[in-house]
Each structure stands twice: as C-alpha cells, then as structure tokens.
Amino acid sequence: MSEVNLRLRHASSECVEFFWNGRSLQGRKGESLAAALLANGVQTLAWTRKSHRPLGYSGSYVAGVLARVDGVPNVRLDLLAVTAGVQVEMQNCWPGPAFDVLRLSRLIPDRWLQGGFEHTNLVPSGSPLFQRWEALLAFLAGVAKPAERTAEVAVPQGQYVSSDVLVIGGGPAGCAAANEAARAGRSVVLVTRGHQLGRYAQSAGQPKPQLDERVQQVTGVEVFGAYREGQLLLGAPHDPAQGALAFDADDVVLATGRRACPPVIPNMWLPGVMDARTALIMAHEQAVAPGARVVVVGNGDQTAHANRLRELGVNVVAVKAISELRRVLGRNAVSAALFEQPVACDALVHAGPWLVDASLTFQSRAEGLLQLREQRQSRLRTVGSAAEPDQPLPVAARTRYKALLCPCFDVSCHEVEALIEQGITDLEVIKRLTSCGMGPCQGQPCWDLLRALVSARSGIPLHTLPRPTLRPPRRALSVAQAAGLADVVEPLQ
16 A cells, blocks of 8 residues: 555645654645554554454544554544654554564463453452552553653633533534524534534535524534533543533533444454545545545445545445445455455445444433433433434354454454353443443444344344443543533532
C-alpha cells in the first residue's frame, strides 16, 4: 500500500512532517493522525492486550487508535489532527515496535489467560504469588507507561447550560427538531460531538442541514451521561483544556443516529475493516481512502455507500450483502473477503448492521448514584434513525477460526462459548468472568455482539437478554474536568 494509492484527488497539498515510532512521515493539513498514518501505509496502530493481535483504524474500536503522543499515553489518534513535528509511538510493545517481545504471547494457550487481566481466576488475590502474577500480566498486556513528564494540571471550570429543550446530535433530524422547538418560542441548545453540522450527511452526499439562528450551538462536546430521569446530562469536550458541561433541560431530544456494528465473523477485527460512516467521513473530509482495493458490504444500503465512495475517488472492487460474508482473510491485515468465492482486497467497509446506542436512555432511568434501573419513565425522546429498530447481527457458525468479540480485553468468541457450554448465559456474569465490554470503548459495540452470540449459541431469544449494566461515564472525561464540575452540579442526596 502506498501513499499515492490512498490520497484522493481533493487532498490538501500542504504537507506536515510528523513521526511514527521515530520514522519521518508526511501528513496533510486537516487530517487526523489515524488517517495520516493510514495514508502512509501504516495499518496496525495497536495490539490487543492478551494475544497481541493487530488492531487498526476501524471506527468501532477505540483500542485500535490509542497511542503515545509526545510522551502522553492513551491518546486517540482519530480525534487528534496532524501537527508539525508531533511524535507518535505505538505504546503496547516491548522493548519497541521494531522488535516486540510481547508478541510471543500469541503462543500462550487461551485457557491460561481467560478472564481478562483484572480478574484472579488462576492466582487468588490473597496468595503470596499474586503481586508477581499481576506484574506478569501487566507486562504481557503491554500496559502503557506513565507520561514521561509531570506538570501541574489546571482544573478547567465546568459550565452549567440551561434551556427548555436540549437536542443531542447535529444531523438532519437533530437540526429539524431544534428548528421546530425554536419556532415554537422555546429556548434550544443543540450539542454535537463534531465541529460542524451534518458531517455524515454531507459525507454521504446530502446537503448540509440548516439551523435556526435562535438555536444555541455547542460543538466538539460528547454527552456521556444522563441522570435524574434525563433532566441532567453531562458532556465532555474533546479538548481536555476545556471544562466539562452540565446540561439542564425540560425536554431532551436524542438525534444521535445509528452506528454500524461489525458482525460476529472471524477476523472482523483485522486492520483494514472499517465502518461506513468512518470511511465516508475520512474520504470526504480528509481525502484518504480506506484502502487501495475496497469491498463494501451492508444490509441493503451497501450500493449507495459504495457509489458515494466511488464518487470520492475510492476504488471499490465489489459490493455484497453482509449476509453473504463468511469471514475476512488475512493474518496481520485484510487480504481478502470470503463470500462464495474470495475477493482480493485490502479494506472491507461494512454499512451495518445498524444499531442504536441506548446508553443515554438507559442511564436516564437511574435511581440514586449508580443504580441503573429500567423501571422509571425517561424525559428523553428519540428522533430520526435513532428511533428506528436495531438490525439483526449476523453470527458465524462455530469454526476453528477465532472471532474476536472484545478487542479492548482480547475476548474471543471461543472464550464466551466455553462459558455457555458450562450453562453460563447471564450477561452480567459473563462480563465479570471475561471483562468483555469493560475496556476504553465501554462496551461499544462489544455488548451488542455479546448478546447476539449468547442468543445464537444458547437459543435464548435476543429480546429476552438485557444489556449488561452501563457504568457511566462512557466517554473520556479527565479527572481535572470532573473536578471542575464540583461547583456546578449539586450532589444527589
């Protein structure tokens, strides 16, 4: 894969030098570090914790874009723009990326490392060997080293934002709901995690949604928690120097859309697999193709996504229904997609299955501090695609190939299937035994994959399997930002 193949015709000509593991690379103005690395042929950005399998820029798994930036660990490369001279390093390797001894952990039998590194399945916590065992597991996991430099951290003051209506999401549905409320004479605040309205819509070839000038717009903030029956919501700015926000509204409208969830198919974790939303935004805004030869799969809308990618200059070699996909071929990166016959490619873009993130509606029914119960009426309502039902998740038949379920904690389908064979089908119990969904992505999309797998293997109807308990916050919030909310949010009694 070369830079020429992945830079699209509308790419910026302004070059920026940056460094990946000490190697000088060229980025373009406006690109994220993740896109710039991909354009330079770097697909593997991280390794899984236990078996050190490769992870890349998928759009679904946060673990695949975490790296060390200018000495600071666990920085998301998909949210950080390229700047001149920035030093980016792979962090979960030892002694270094060129020669990574920790990759030998692939040879350790899975049964020896079941249960995640936070659990003491093999060595009881009260035993004399526990500390040594814990140190060994941390070493094998490639846990990131602390920051090389320490400095006094400033606490950004939190902000309190009150309105009649709070709209979360800046797409066409969110803008339409905000405009309707503003025309009715209500005070409206619209918050979106991006810095512009309708990113996905514009990337898909739709016009930019228009927002009434009476609507107060808050950009670059992701709402991560809903409390007090949905009347109080907290938001985390992507810029850690900015203070967190507390939103108070009489009515809350969720226009968060849906996300593409990878099916439970072997090798869907390989670098080169990317969801359609991420691929379209990267191609449209940053002029970087997901690959030199791209296969698009989906649940009915794959043709529209493929045609849009072609309009942007991406070389799409095949378009298939996701139900026809058997597995992804490749060892350290995508080499082909297997249907009835293999199709050679270096990238697989999946448009679906489309699922709704139910975390905010679930949290809004909470009683107390962390007692997340589902029996109370929420103040939240959903509009647009966020109100549509989830699409079914394909689950491959059991094979000798290992399908990854949770990349953050390196939980395979085989590990969960072994528990199901023992009669363990309670999702909360499985989560605690495997650590599935307890990593940086906070269960997105692992919990949905877990439900689909348990239902497929046990015969339990999917609708009877509740989602595991959600533990807010589900988005990155620094300790300094949380401290800044102390004088803004009154504690619950």
